[in-house]
Amino acid sequence: xxxxxxxLDRCFLCKHSLPAWKSLIELKKTTFSFKKxxxxxxxxxxxxxxxxxxEGSVKVTMNWxxxxxxxxxxxxxxxxxxxxxxxxxxxxxxxxxxxEDCKVCFIDNSFLEASLIANPALSNQLxxxxxxxxxxAEKRMRDLVHMEVKGRIVLALFEIIDAFxxxxxxxxxxQISRQDIASYAxxxxxxxxxxxxxxxxKGILSTSGKSIKINDPKALQSFIKY
Amino acid sequence: xxxxxxxLDRCFLCKHSLPAWKSLIELKKTTFSFKKxxxxxxxxxxxxxxxxxxEGSVKVTMNWxxxxxxxxxxxxxxxxxxxxxxxxxxxxxxxxxxxEDCKVCFIDNSFLEASLIANPALSNQLxxxxxxxxxxAEKRMRDLVHMEVKGRIVLALFEIIDAFxxxxxxxxxxQISRQDIASYAxxxxxxxxxxxxxxxxKGILSTSGKSIKINDPKALQSFIKY
DNA sequence: CGTTGAGTTGAGAGTAATCAATGTGCGTGG
DNA sequence: CCACGCACATTGATTACTCTCAACTCAACG
Numbered sequence: 441x442x443x444x445x446x447x448l449d450r451c452f453l454c455k456h457s458l459p460a461w462k463s464l465i466e467l468k469k470t471t472f473s474f475k476k477x478x479x480x481x482x483x484x485x486x487x488x489x490x491x492x493x494x495e496g497s498v499k500v501t502m503n504w505x506x507x508x509x510x511x512x513x514x515x516x517x518x519x520x521x522x523x524x525x526x527x528x529x530x531x532x533x534x535x536x537x538x539x540e541d542c543k544v545c546f547i548d549n550s551f552l553e554a555s556l557i558a559n560p561a562l563s564n565q566l567x568x569x570x571x572x573x574x575x576x577a578e579k580r581m582r583d584l585v586h587m588e589v590k591g592r593i594v595l596a597l598f599e600i601i602d603a604f605x606x607x608x609x610x611x612x613x614x615q616i617s618r619q620d621i622a623s624y625a626x627x628x629x630x631x632x633x634x635x636x637x638x639x640x641x642k643g644i645l646s647t648s649g650k651s652i653k654i655n656d657p658k659a660l661q662s663f664i665k666y
Numbered sequence: 667x668x669x670x671x672x673x674l675d676r677c678f679l680c681k682h683s684l685p686a687w688k689s690l691i692e693l694k695k696t697t698f699s700f701k702k703x704x705x706x707x708x709x710x711x712x713x714x715x716x717x718x719x720x721e722g723s724v725k726v727t728m729n730w731x732x733x734x735x736x737x738x739x740x741x742x743x744x745x746x747x748x749x750x751x752x753x754x755x756x757x758x759x760x761x762x763x764x765x766e767d768c769k770v771c772f773i774d775n776s777f778l779e780a781s782l783i784a785n786p787a788l789s790n791q792l793x794x795x796x797x798x799x800x801x802x803a804e805k806r807m808r809d810l811v812h813m814e815v816k817g818r819i820v821l822a823l824f825e826i827i828d829a830f831x832x833x834x835x836x837x838x839x840x841q842i843s844r845q846d847i848a849s850y851a852x853x854x855x856x857x858x859x860x861x862x863x864x865x866x867x868k869g870i871l872s873t874s875g876k877s878i879k880i881n882d883p884k885a886l887q888s889f890i891k892y
Numbered sequence: 893c894g895t896t897g898a899g900t901t902g903a904g905a906g907t908a909a910t911c912a913a914t915g916t917g918c919g920t921g922g
Numbered sequence: 923c924c925a926c927g928c929a930c931a932t933t934g935a936t937t938a939c940t941c942t943c944a945a946c947t948c949a950a951c952g
Contacts, residue, residue, distance in 0.1 A: 502804060504812035505892035512804050524804070526797035533801050556793075560786050563793065567782075570796035571752035575759050577803040578728060578738050578750070585810050585852035586730035589908065618931090626811035628909060633932070666731035815940065844899090854941060859900070 451545050452492045452520050453555070456565040461555065468551045473543050480521065480536040480544060487525030487532055489548040493517050496542030497604060497614055501535050501623070511624040513576070514539070514603045520569055525549075539614060584626050591664040592625040593635055597654065599624070611651040677771050678718045678746050679781070682791040687781065694777045699769050706747065706762040706770060713751030713758055715774040719743050722768030723830060723840055727761050727849070737850040739802070740765070740829045746795055751775075765840060810852050817890040818851040819861055823880065825850070837877040 453465055471494075474480055480491060483503060498515045512534060515521055521536050521544065547555075556563045583595060600621070604614040622632040639645035644660060646653040654660060679691055697720075700706055706717060709729060724741045738760060741747055747762050747770065773781075782789045809821060826847070830840040848858040865871035870886060872879040880886060 502808045504808055508812050510808045510811050512807065524797065524801055527794040528798055528801065533805065556790065557786060560783060560789060563786060563789050564782065567789065567793050567796060568753040570793060570800060571750065572754055574796060574800050574803060575750055575754065577800060577807060579759065581738065581803060581807045581810060582728045582730055582736045584807060585736050586734050629931095630910085630933085631908060634908095637932085856900090856942085857940065863900085 451494050452518060452565075452569075453545065453547060453552075453562070456562050457555065458559055458561065461559060465547075465555070468547065470546045471543055472546060473541065474538040476538055476540050476542075478538050480538060480542070481532050482535045483532055485532050487522065487530050487549065489546055490523050490525070490552050491521035491536070492545040492547075493519050493521060494543055494545060496538060496540040496544075498536050498542060499539055499620065501537065502533065503535070509623050510626060511620060513573075514600065514624075516603055520566075523566065523569070539616070539620075587664065589625065589627045589631055590635055592627065593621065593632055594660045594663045596621050596625040597652070597660065598657075601654070606653070609653065610655075611648065611653045615650045616652070617650075677720050678744060678791075678795075679771065679773060679778075679788070682788050683781065684785050684787065687785060691773075691781070694773065696772045697769055698772060699767065700764040702764055702766050702768075704764050706764060706768070707758050708761045709758055711758050713748065713756050713775065715772055716749050716751070716778050717747035717762070718771040718773070719745050719747060720769055720771060722764060722766045722770075724762050724768060724770075725765055725846065727763065728759070729761070735849050736852060737846060739799075740826065740850075742829055746792075749792065749795070765842070765846075813890065815851065815853045815857055816861055818853065819847065819858055820886045820889045822847050822851040823878070823886065824883075827880070832879070835879065836881075837874065837879045841876045842878070843876075 451469075453469070454462055457465055474496070480498065493515055494517050496517070498519075498521060500512045500515060500521070501509045502512055503509050515536070522532065524534055525532055556566065584592060587595070600614065600616060601612055604612060607613050618632045618636065619629050622629045625632065636645060636647070639660075640647060642659070644654070644656045646655055679695065680688055683691055700722070706724065719741055720743050722743070724745075724747060726738045726741060726747070727735045728738055729735050741762070748758065750760055751758055782792065810818060813821065826840065826842060827838055830838060833839050844858045844862065845855050848855045851858065862871060862873065865886075866873060868885070870880070870882045872881055
């Protein structure tokens with residue numbers, strides 16, 4: 441982790457702050473780098489502040505017992521991390537792990553709170569973030585409960601493409617493991633695996649090395665049954 | 667639905683507003699009554715404002731297809747409803763249904779927004795509400811995915827008691843249908859039923875008419891496996 | 893007295909998790 | 923350069939859970 445300059449336009453806090461605050465924010469915030477696979481923060485740790493991603497991608501997870509994890513969401517440049525520390529417990533209820541090499545801005549709690557009080561527009565922006573994430577979370581809750589596994593895996597794929605996009609050949613820009621897809625869809629590694637071989641067999645999906653490409657989105661859709 | 671006076675101390679908006687605003691809020695807000703079973707608002711309807719419950723209890727649900735519903739949460743006096751209308755779509759992503767006869771305060775969007783801008787403390791309070799609900803939602807998401815059905819039903823019972831309490835005899839204060847418990851636990855009516863007969867057989871649970879009583883919380887806990 | 897609908901129970905089917913076995917690639921050390 | 927071991931990928935077989943469907947009971951009501 442090392443301190444660096446921050447790309448203003450990619451940082452939530454800078455983007456939504458009053459111009460007058462920007463120089464102050466520059467002083468206050470610290471930028472850290474995380475290597476792929478490193479934990480940015482962990483379930484149970486005391487909350488010290490809030491993070492803004494301005495480079496790389498991150499998975500936000502929650503554990504069940506020792507072995508099982510659920511990926512709650514993926515986050516990418518421009519997204520906020522660690523705001524779940526707000527309210528109640530001063531301990532993170534979740535973990536955040538870098539999926540690629542990442543750069544994140546860190547703002548400590550006291551400065552953030554001061555900013556929120558002084559700058560209602562920022563406060564409103566953050567509230568919007570919360571509201572949207574709450575909506576997404578509840579929708580996902582329903583999906584995880586009522587959809588069958590194949591549908592959930594399909595949804596995971598769409599979600600991942602939505603978050604990270606595809607390269608010029610149509611492959612998902614992020615190298616994501618089948619284990620992570622399983623953790624997002626709330627299923628097991630093997631099940632994802634078998635489904636993928638079924639899909640590649642039918643030509644709906646292609647895999648090249650570690651990367652995945654969707655050939656037939658409509659056919660995928662059809663696995664989502666109401 | 668009829669207009670009535672509002673019990674100030676049970677209303678989120680009044681409780682967290684500046685004293686100077688209270689009289690204005692009194693002017694602006696409207697109180698409605700809803701009979702048990704009536705929908706307060708429904709998935710897909712345009713968002714017109716926000717509700718505060720000051721009497722009765724409510725289930726907040728989301729539908730999957732035509733038949734399957736998931737109860738996202740229970741709300742009772744003092745809780746906020748309809749704030750998920752914030753951000754993005756101006757349509758409710760969820761429905762709210764009265765579980766008992768209810769009285770709710772309604773504040774229309776424009777006045778709420780004005781209040782939030784003028785009163786940062788209120789804004790912060792609402793943000794806290796969002797943050798806490800987001801935490802709860804994500805925890806529940808994990809539970810629904812990784813716990814087995816019996817554990818989820820147990821959790822539902824605890825959750826319901828937590829929200830609504832028990833009467834002097836230890837029975838859950840709210841008459842809740844097995845269907846609703848199933849919808850909360852993400853399972854079917856029959857499964858809840860069979861589990862309940864198993865539990866009453868072992869003396870862990872008692873049912874009297876429509877009401878439910880937990881005799882042995884520890885034995886119930888043991889169905890939650892990590 | 894028949895009908896309706898909700899409460900209750902049982903049998904069967906299907907899905908996905910678990911377990912186990914085999915295959916594959918890679919790095920390391922001899 | 924080869925042999926070995928380890929971790930991870932892949933696949934098949936088995937198990938177990940829970941959903942679905944259907945039947946039955948019982949009470950209320952016309």
